[in-house]
Amino acid sequence: MGKPPGVIHNQLVCRAVAWLRSEYGCGIVLSEQYCATGEIPDAIGWKGFCHSVVVECKVTRADFLADAQKPFRLRPQEGLGCERFYMAPPGLIAPDELPNQWGLLECTRKAIQVVKSGKQ
Numbered sequence: 001m002g003k004p005p006g007v008i009h010n011q012l013v014c015r016a017v018a019w020l021r022s023e024y025g026c027g028i029v030l031s032e033q034y035c036a037t038g039e040i041p042d043a044i045g046w047k048g049f050c051h052s053v054v055v056e057c058k059v060t061r062a063d064f065l066a067d068a069q070k071p072f073r074l075r076p077q078e079g080l081g082c083e084r085f086y087m088a089p090p091g092l093i094a095p096d097e098l099p100n101q102w103g104l105l106e107c108t109r110k111a112i113q114v115v116k117s118g119k120q
Helices: 005-023 061-067
Strands: 030-033 041-045 051-057 083-088 102-107 114-118
Touching: 005 041, 005 051, 005 083, 005 102, 005 114, 030 051
Parallel strands: 051 083, 083 102
Antiparallel strands: 030 041, 041 051, 102 114
16 A cells, blocks of 8 residues: 555655755755635745745646646646746656646656756
8 A cells, every 4th residue: 555645745854944945055945835815735945035936736646637626726826936847757747738937847756856947
């Protein structure tokens, strides 16, 4: 029997926090903090002067597809992040499925690979 999806999601969130801190150079990193708009980014970090980076972790196709219907995804100007990434296991999300100006991180047991940049 495999691990429950919640455990896998929590593991991805921890990996996203560590990646933002150590690999991407964010000085401040928070996870799963509620925003007044209703958005709760899995991980958000800040680097440089007011440059925020959001990482949304997805462990199922259904969760990725449902994410596109959230109000702040339908109106990206209302969403958080100067840069935005999805983090998922390899093959879950194809780069051509990403919303405009979103990046993709693929996470294996040993590494996190930037498949597509999230820079705008």
